Structure formats: structure tokens, C-alpha cells
Amino acid sequence: xxxxxxxxxxxxxxxxxxxxxxxxxxxxxxxxxxxxxxxxxxxxxxxxxxxxxxxxxxxxxxxxxxxxxxxxxxxxxxxxxxxxxxxxxxxxxxxxxxxxxxxxxxxxxxxxxxxxxxxxxxxxxxxx
Numbered sequence: 001x002x003x004x005x006x007x008x009x010x011x012x013x014x015x016x017x018x019x020x021x022x023x024x025x026x027x028x029x030x031x032x033x034x035x036x037x038x039x040x041x042x043x044x045x046x047x048x049x050x051x052x053x054x055x056x057x058x059x060x061x062x063x064x065x066x067x068x069x070x071x072x073x074x075x076x077x078x079x080x081x082x083x084x085x086x087x088x089x090x091x092x093x094x095x096x097x098x099x100x101x102x103x104x105x106x107x108x109x110x111x112x113x114x115x116x117x118x119x120x121x122x123x124x125x126x127x128x
Contacts, residue, residue, distance in 0.1 A: 060078075
């Protein structure tokens, strides 16, 4: 039975397969692929296990929040599920915003309300 495929169809398939192999090799070199090979497929926070299609929900978290620091031993990575990863980043952002506030320092309220404004003056007048 003769094949209906032309030479160009076969060449196109060969190019497609070669490109797919190159892409797979490139992907395997990324830190996510490296981390998935190094660590068990378990969220480091909630302990949920991943496999199959659900594996895409497992992300690589950079412990120091520097995405450019990717040591080959994986010491800056941990695998987290989407939910725990989002929680980790929101906690980090919250702590960063609160670290700008120093206890006892001059702090202005964002609302403009100052409940103790004038209290010192009132106390002085009461004593005097």
C-alpha cells in the first residue's frame, strides 16, 4: 500500500521531533526540572504529594527570594504547592512592609487619625 506522505511531510515531522527533543533537553536544564529530579514530589509546607498531571501544581520556591541564585546543589530551592507558595510570598511581602515600621519611632498613621494627639497637653493642664 503506497504512502500518501510526501518527502516534505516526512522532513517536517523530523524537524518537529528534533525540535521537541531540543526543547525537552533545554527544559531539563532549568532549575525546576533539576529540583524535580533532586527532591521528592511533596510540598515542603503542607506535605501534599504530587504526581501525573497534578505535578504542574508543584512549584520551586527560592528560599532567599532571589530567582537569579540557583546553585546546582539546590540549596536555595524547596518544592511548594501553588497554595503554599502563594502564602509564602504574601507572608514575605507582609513582613517586608512591616519591617519599615520601627517601634517607638515617629510613625504617621495612613488614615490621618491621631487618637492621642494633645493628650500630653491635657495631662499637663490637669496636674497644674
